[in-house]
Amino acid sequence: MNDKKTVVTISREFGSGGRHIGELLAEELGIGFYGRVLIEIAAEKSGLAPEFIKETEKSAAGGYLCDVSAGFGYSSTAYCAPSVQDQVFLTQSRVIREIAERESCVIVGRCADYILRELPDVLHVFVYGDIEKRTERAISAYNVPSEKALEEVKKRDTARAKQYKYYTNHIWGDMHNYHICINSGLIGIENSVKLLRIAIESRQ
Amino acid sequence: MNDKKTVVTISREFGSGGRHIGELLAEELGIGFYGRVLIEIAAEKSGLAPEFIKETEKSAAGGYLCDVSAGFGYSSTAYCAPSVQDQVFLTQSRVIREIAERESCVIVGRCADYILRELPDVLHVFVYGDIEKRTERAISAYNVPSEKALEEVKKRDTARAKQYKYYTNHIWGDMHNYHICINSGLIGIENSVKLLRIAIESRQ
Numbered sequence: 001m002n003d004k005k006t007v008v009t010i011s012r013e014f015g016s017g018g019r020h021i022g023e024l025l026a027e028e029l030g031i032g033f034y035g036r037v038l039i040e041i042a043a044e045k046s047g048l049a050p051e052f053i054k055e056t057e058k059s060a061a062g063g064y065l066c067d068v069s070a071g072f073g074y075s076s077t078a079y080c081a082p083s084v085q086d087q088v089f090l091t092q093s094r095v096i097r098e099i100a101e102r103e104s105c106v107i108v109g110r111c112a113d114y115i116l117r118e119l120p121d122v123l124h125v126f127v128y129g130d131i132e133k134r135t136e137r138a139i140s141a142y143n144v145p146s147e148k149a150l151e152e153v154k155k156r157d158t159a160r161a162k163q164y165k166y167y168t169n170h171i172w173g174d175m176h177n178y179h180i181c182i183n184s185g186l187i188g189i190e191n192s193v194k195l196l197r198i199a200i201e202s203r204q
Numbered sequence: 205m206n207d208k209k210t211v212v213t214i215s216r217e218f219g220s221g222g223r224h225i226g227e228l229l230a231e232e233l234g235i236g237f238y239g240r241v242l243i244e245i246a247a248e249k250s251g252l253a254p255e256f257i258k259e260t261e262k263s264a265a266g267g268y269l270c271d272v273s274a275g276f277g278y279s280s281t282a283y284c285a286p287s288v289q290d291q292v293f294l295t296q297s298r299v300i301r302e303i304a305e306r307e308s309c310v311i312v313g314r315c316a317d318y319i320l321r322e323l324p325d326v327l328h329v330f331v332y333g334d335i336e337k338r339t340e341r342a343i344s345a346y347n348v349p350s351e352k353a354l355e356e357v358k359k360r361d362t363a364r365a366k367q368y369k370y371y372t373n374h375i376w377g378d379m380h381n382y383h384i385c386i387n388s389g390l391i392g393i394e395n396s397v398k399l400l401r402i403a404i405e406s407r408q
Contacts, residue, residue: 128379175332175377180399181385191406195384198402202395 006031006104006200007122009112011164013173014156015134015142017184017192018127022108024193029200031104038092038110046091048084089167109160113177114168123203125196126178129185179203210235210308210404211326213316215368217377218360219338219346221388222331225396226312232397233404235308242296242314250295252288293371313364317381318372327407329400330382333389383407 006029012018019035026033043050093115099105100116107116113124129137135153138144144152164172175181180199182192210233216222223239230237247254297319303309304320311320317328333341339357342348348356368376379385384403386396 126379130380173379175330175379175385175387176334179387179390181379183379183383186383187403187406191402194406195399195402198395198399199391202391202398 005121007100007116007119008106008125008196008200009116009122010106010108010125010127011111011113011172011178012108012127013129013134014153014160015136015138016127016129017137017141017189018125019108020141021127021182021184021189021192021196022106024189025196026106028193028197029104029106031106032099033106033108034096034099035108038095038107041095042088042091045095046087048088111164111167114164114170117177121203123180123196123200124178125199126173126175126181127184127192128173128181129183133185209325211304211320211323212310212329212400212404213320213326214310214312214329214331215315215317215376215382216312216331217333217338218357218364219340219342220331220333221341221345221393221396222329223312224345225331225386225388225393225400226310228393228397229400230310232401233308233310235310236303237310237312238300238303239312242299242311245299246292246295249299250291252292315368315371318368318374321381325407327384327400327404328382329403330377330379330385331388331396332377332385333387337389 008022008025010018010022012021022035023033039050042048089111092110096107096110096112096115097119100107100112100119100122116122117124131150131153135149138149138153139146161172164170170177180195182195184192187195212226212229214222214226216225226239227237243254246252293315296314300311300314300316300319301323304311304316304323304326320326321328335354335357339353342353342357343350365376368374374381384399386399388396391399
């Protein structure tokens with residue numbers, strides 16, 4: 001493995017601009033950015049339609065709680081039969097591990113911090129912000145209708161928290177799972193990228 | 205008010221090295237550092253013994269819940285009679301506001317983020333770390349006996365959380381109260397200082 005490889009995972013509250021920060025960071029560093037494209041890759045590998053995977057990601061996960069890092073089958077507690085959502089998640093997890101072991105990259109969402117928790121030298125980041133600023137961004141950057149924006153922000157955060165809890169058994173947004181947490185609404189997008197570049201240097 | 209003033213508050217989990225990060229940051233920037241010295245200043249202003257204030261700070265606060273930003277007296281809910289602990293806290297709060305309005309500084313602990321929440325251009329920081337690393341630091345840097353270190357770390361964190369909740373009615377360590385949260389155990393002390401210098405620039 002190349003010691004100089006840079007792998008960054010970014011988890012983020014909805015509307016915080018975490019994905020945009022990840023894109024800018026990857027661009028500045030000249031490394032791969034993996035966000036929604038993971039849906040296409042997982043679709044290709046699993047034979048499921050990309051649109052189905054996208055909808056699965058948006059809603060909270062259901063089904064049996066298993067240790068995804070060990071795969072499915074007989075766990076210490078019970079036999080777990082993977083649901084279609086679980087299969088999607090497992091496929092994405094395998095893809096994320098393959099990418100992170102192969103190349104420098106920025107990966108946004110998809111519980112990547114948990115999936116790569118044992119890979120050394122990965123920088124795990126959480127991007128968050130006040131709900132008012134995130135609601136504004138949902139309207140301006142994601143074209144969410146203003147009358148539904150606050151509700152949408154809360155709904156998407158809840159779905160992310162439920163999915164994270166289901167697949168990792170950890171609390172989404174617990175700062176102890178990350179090296180650094182940035183309030184993008186107060187720090188700003190460009191400055192968040194600057195901070196992450198310094199944080200990356202500190203890991204190398 | 206001088207627009208170029210730099211005011212940083214650092215809240216921190218016990219054993220995270222947050223105080224040391226604050227000292228180094230203040231030294232590099234050539235600005236005042238206010239940590240334990242606030243005890244001396246508050247003692248001088250209140251007529252209470254510094255040792256008494258120190259002990260009061262270590263233990264969790266008790267008494268009536270009031271809005272400390274408004275001072276004591278008739279609140280919207282009830283009449284609040286300040287306890288001695290409350291008087292100490294109020295005196296320190298006044299001192300913190302006076303300092304932050306007067307000069308560039310780094311202030312560690314003492315709910316300074318809450319006390320200065322309405323002062324513009326202040327950078328609010330939370331420093332945290334895995335409990336194992338913080339326990340090691342408690343032993344090596346604060347000379348806590350190793351057999352008591354884990355218990356001491358938990359006890360001091362609990363006291364800080366209770367005091368913060370009591371005086372601010374907010375949750376201690378909720379990332380939304382801060383601009384940036386740094387896992388000092390993973391990022392390192394020196395690199396945390398570097399990150400904070402970039403974060404300060406972003407506020408100016």
